[in-house]
Amino acid sequence: MADVHARLAELGIEIPPVVPPVAAYVPAVQTGSHVYVSGQLPMVNGALAATGLVGAEVTAEQAKDLARRCGINILAAVEALVGLSRVVRVVKIVGFVASAPGFTGQPGVINGASELFGEVFGKAGQHARSAVGVPALPLNAPVEIEAIVEVS
Structure with missing residues (x-):
């Protein structure tokens, strides 16, 4: 895969420091060749x-952003x-959307993350996914997304 950091620079994306957990968990765990990323707000x-x-x-x-x-x-x-240079592919993401009654556009919202991974990783950013509407999320967040990523 091309240098992911060069691709991020091309896209004008700065990777921030990892978000500290808001409860009793860690941001990500590696087991074997997979990294499981906790739900990110x-x-x-x-x-x-x-x-x-x-x-x-x-x-x-706004939710897509x-x-x-x-x-x-x-x-x-x-x-x-x-x-990030060890990423082989994005395997799956699960997106949760805190949805008002009657809102059914969850897939379009989660496209914000799906499209990002495609921009950054190309074909290796294409993944399986779920987009789920929920009545509430932690801290009253509108969106939360978790991921499984294969690494070398």
Whole structure:
């Protein structure tokens, strides 16, 4: 795979420090050739970028941008644990969208992260995924995304 750090620079994406856990877990764990990344919230500089339900206080387009931020925080967790240069492929992501009653656009929201991984890793960023609507998320976050990444 081409140098992922050069690709990130091309895209103008800075990898932030890993987001500290908000409870009793670690940001990511490696077992064998896989890294399991805990659910990442759209944190920027230690604070949520937005709060509320998608389809009410948060628009679907805003939520898509927040999902991208979750994806960047996933990259930060992988970088901190093993280094992004070891990524072979993004295997799966699971996205949770705090949804107002009647909101059914969860797949479009989670595209924010899916598209990011495609931009960064190309074909190796294509993954299986689930996009799930939920009534609430930790800290009143609109979006949370977890990932499984294969590494060398």
